[in-house]
Amino acid sequence: MKVLVTVKEVAEVADDFEIAGTEVDERYLEYDLNEWDDYAVEEAVQLKEDGPADEVVTVTIGPERAEETIRMALAKGADRAVRVWDDALEDVDMLDVETKTNLLAAVVEEEDPDLILTGVQSGDDALGATGVSLADQLGFQWGAVVNALDFDADAGVASVHRELEGGVEELTDIEIPAVLTIQTGINEPRYASLRGIRQAQSKEIAAKTLGDIGLDAGAVESDLTLTSMYEPESESDATIFEGDAGETAGQLAEVLREKGVAE
Amino acid sequence: MSDVLAVTEHRRGELRDVSYEVITAGRELADATGGDLHLAVISGDTERFAEDLDREGVDYIHTVSDGEEFNHDVYVQAIEALHAELDPEVVVMPNSVNGLDYAPAVANRLDLPLATDAVGMEYDGGLTVTREMYGSKVETAVEVGGDQQAVTVRGAEWPAAEGVGDAEISAFDVDIDTDAGSTVTGFEEVGGGDVDxxxxxxxxxxxxxxxxxxxxxxxxxxxxxxxxxxxxxxxxxxxxxxxxxxxxxxxxxxxxxxxxxxxxxxxxxxxxxxxxxxxxxxxxxxxxxxxxxxxxxxxxxxxxxxxxxxxxxxxx
CATH class of the missing domain: 3.40.50.1220 (TPP-binding domain)
Incomplete structure (x- = not known):
């Protein structure tokens, strides 16, 4: 079985930052592997270690800079990577779900995986929709927000828990080919070993343009346009205790005594 | 094509709070587009749900009685059929775990632009949603293109609809293909144990x-x-x-x-x-x-x- 994992390099914003136009100023951004994708990669690598998967391929939509992040996924055990990028994508300020679906579906057609794992959402634009949209486009089965996965290789069925709200999980059996969107906490993502990092250097990252995957610029016209970005107004009317750690702790202790919860 | 279709949600026999919130969000939007507000009530005890959901501002309630608990195949097909029948300008769905299990498929199948996790919506000839990015560090205004759109709205951002409505409630027949490759086998409560x-x-x-x-x-x-x-x-x-x-x-x-x-x-x-x-x-x-x-x-x-x-x- 071949497992495809979608991974995204996401920007994280520093506590203090500035906005330039409709973007956070580049100086305040740090790039990292999307947290949810880290769990998806781990789940895929475990499927390989446990037997059902023969190969784990990652696919990323992102510029060359993203290769550093892709290497992290390779160092954790993915076998090889595909990275899609094109000049036509440079000017799109917010890739919509349809665009990502088109790009990923084109890669899926080339790779022909049996199981696709995506993160539930990305930490930056948090649309939370690509996995399910992709499944529908491909005619695959799907399950969103999966926090437990038990794969029966003989039957080709993924028995999953879907994490609903309020401490309730839905138990669902899903036939492959399927897309599962992976929730944090499903496993404990490993740290890349030194050996893994060394091996990752020689693993393939295949860069593909739109033309390489059989698409043209029309496939990436986004329907979402970011027209403004701003810091939400603080609605805080909290009483902030002033002073050093000892003084603030003293005031806090007073409040706890006043409310009658601690003596 | 100025109507709004809002999709409600229930679990294990109870309507979820967000169902009343999509009414408020949908009504505000329909007031701006100048259309009617339609509600979709899919699976389970749809008659009882429809009565509960008949609150101020709802014009039509469409019930689709196939299935008991949530199943994304039923939801996608029901919404697809309702969309064809009603031709609404905007479909409003909850940004819940189940909402995210069907809304992207609905948008893909109907070729609608999708904006998820909206915390605000404005309509002025076109739809603009407010959404957060970078873990709530910033808010953004996002114009959603196309003639018709799909939006999921964050829970507890709009107040629950109140009052007693005067909606026309009717059963909507859909030919649902139930030959699906995914089967819900049960539910599990988690988080029990030594302390509550x-x-x-x-x-x-x-x-x-x-x-x-x-x-x-x-x-x-x-x-x-x-x-x-x-x-x-x-x-x-x-x-x-x-x-x-x-x-x-x-x-x-x-x-x-x-x-x-x-x-x-x-x-x-x-x-x-x-x-x-x-x-x-x-x-x-x-x-x-x-x-x-x-x-x-x-x-x-x-x-x-x-x-x-x-x-x-x-x-x-």
């Missing part, structure tokens, strides 16, 4: 700010000194540092203590959903812009590794 944090009067809750598992001992010392109940935000449970029954938030427990002391918790919306009902919220966080301070009654902007030892000292 939802009963606690004083909760000390810890988040990502604790950095390392061994640092939890510091918080345990505080819990012991103050006779509090220990809880946490999601990342601590994801890391396996505390069991699931300690998790406060949308996917964990909802708590309503007299005092909720949030230490090193930024206050993501999913966490806030589980603790905003506390009588008093106190936050300790190094980031003065952390959203937790928006709902806090008292706060310390400071390093928990300096503040917590001093606090323990106060009760020793």
């Amino acid at each position: 944090i939802s009963e606690a009067d004083f909760i000390v809750s810890i988040g990502r700010g604790i950095e390392e598992e061994e640092n939890l001992d510091l918080i345990r010392d505080l819990v012991e000194a103050t006779d509090a109940t220990l809880a946490s935000s999601r990342p601590i449970v994801d890391n396996g540092w505390l069991p699931k029954n300690r998790q406060v938030g949308q996917s964990g427990k909802v708590v309503t203590p007299t005092v909720y002391l949030a230490i090193g918790i930024s206050g993501a919306v999913q966490h806030v959903a589980g603790m905003k009902g506390a009588d008093n919220i106190i936050a300790v966080n190094t980031d003065p812009n952390a959203p937790i301070f928006d709902i806090a009654d008292y706060g310390i902007v400071g390093d928990l590794f300096e503040v917590v030892p001093e606090l323990i000292e106060q009760f020793s």
Whole structure:
């Protein structure tokens, strides 16, 4: 079985930052592997270690800079990577779900995986929709927000828990080919070993343009346009205790005594 | 084509709160587009649900009786058929776990632009949604193109619709293809065990700010000194540092203590959903812009590794 994992390099914003136009100023951004994708990669690598998967391929939509992040996924055990990028994508300020679906579906057609794992959402634009949209486009089965996965290789069925709200999980059996969107906490993502990092250097990252995957610029016209970005107004009317750690702790202790919860 | 179709949600025989919120969001939007508000009620006891949902502002309620519990194949096909019948300008769906299990497929199948997790919507000849990015650090205005759109709305952002409505309720027949490759086999309650944090009067809750598992001992010392109940935000449970029954938030427990002391918790919306009902919220966080301070009654902007030892000292 071949497992495809979608991974995204996401920007994280520093506590203090500035906005330039409709973007956070580049100086305040740090790039990292999307947290949810880290769990998806781990789940895929475990499927390989446990037997059902023969190969784990990652696919990323992102510029060359993203290769550093892709290497992290390779160092954790993915076998090889595909990275899609094109000049036509440079000017799109917010890739919509349809665009990502088109790009990923084109890669899926080339790779022909049996199981696709995506993160539930990305930490930056948090649309939370690509996995399910992709499944529908491909005619695959799907399950969103999966926090437990038990794969029966003989039957080709993924028995999953879907994490609903309020401490309730839905138990669902899903036939492959399927897309599962992976929730944090499903496993404990490993740290890349030194050996893994060394091996990752020689693993393939295949860069593909739109033309390489059989698409043209029309496939990436986004329907979402970011027209403004701003810091939400603080609605805080909290009483902030002033002073050093000892003084603030003293005031806090007073409040706890006043409310009658601690003596 | 100026109508709005809002999709409701239920689980195990009960309508979920967001069902009443999509009515409010949908009504506001329909007032702006100049159209009618249609509700879709899919699966389960649709007649009873439809009566409950007939609140002020609803014009039409369409019930699709196929199935009992949520199934994304039924939802996608029902909404697809309703969309063809009603030709609405906007479909409004909940940004819930189940909403995210069908809304992207609906959008893909109907070729609709999709904006998820909206916290605001404005219509002025075209649709603009307000949504957050970078874990609530910024808000954005996003124009959603196309003639027709799909939106999912965040829970608890719009007030629940009230009053008694005068909607026309009718059954909508859809030929649902049930030959699906996914089968719901049951439900499981998680987070049971030795303690029920939802009963606690004083909760000390810890988040990502604790950095390392061994640092939890510091918080345990505080819990012991103050006779509090220990809880946490999601990342601590994801890391396996505390069991699931300690998790406060949308996917964990909802708590309503007299005092909720949030230490090193930024206050993501999913966490806030589980603790905003506390009588008093106190936050300790190094980031003065952390959203937790928006709902806090008292706060310390400071390093928990300096503040917590001093606090323990106060009760020793």
